[in-house]
Amino acid sequence: MVTVGTRGARIVAGTLLGLGLALGACGGTPPAPGAAVAPSTSAPATPDPAVRQYCDTVTRVQAEQAAPGSGQNGLPASSDSARRQVADLVAVAPPEIAAEWRTVASLTDQALASLEGTGGDPSRIDTATLDRLQRDAGPAVARIQEVTQQRCGITFRPGG
Numbered sequence: 001m002v003t004v005g006t007r008g009a010r011i012v013a014g015t016l017l018g019l020g021l022a023l024g025a026c027g028g029t030p031p032a033p034g035a036a037v038a039p040s041t042s043a044p045a046t047p048d049p050a051v052r053q054y055c056d057t058v059t060r061v062q063a064e065q066a067a068p069g070s071g072q073n074g075l076p077a078s079s080d081s082a083r084r085q086v087a088d089l090v091a092v093a094p095p096e097i098a099a100e101w102r103t104v105a106s107l108t109d110q111a112l113a114s115l116e117g118t119g120g121d122p123s124r125i126d127t128a129t130l131d132r133l134q135r136d137a138g139p140a141v142a143r144i145q146e147v148t149q150q151r152c153g154i155t156f157r158p159g160g
Helices: 004-019 049-066 075-092 095-117 127-152
Strands: none
Touching: 049 075, 049 127, 075 095, 095 127
16 A cells, blocks of 8 residues: 555645545535535525435535544545545536536546556646646536535535
8 A cells, every 4th residue: 555645645636636636615624514504695505405415515525624633644545535525416416517527526536546656756746737737626616616505505614
């Protein structure tokens, strides 16, 4: 098993943040599991019942990403966890953002494959590829953020 270490774990997290997968609430500490996220002025007071499962999955993924030690179990485990989180969101995404989540899933796979190709060596990461993937993800991520805020009352923290 390849041990990523602190710097490598930050790169895994940075890769996912760059793809817009930082699902924590804006500012401060991400919410605890099951905790309510303060909605913005345009967000509903309660999640839309039609997308409750999606909203619950976003909240669960937030908690997993914010958990102490998240990303510290080596590159293979961290990559598997990230892929599972995105796949869980793809599976329950509302129809209006299902295609965007599939795009993010594909780009996440590409980013993680690029990272895995380094054998966990952060100095060998192809930053041009990761930058391209981040740019490609931008429109899908913006739409996901907009709909998630509107339907769930969850505001994403900025990536990067």
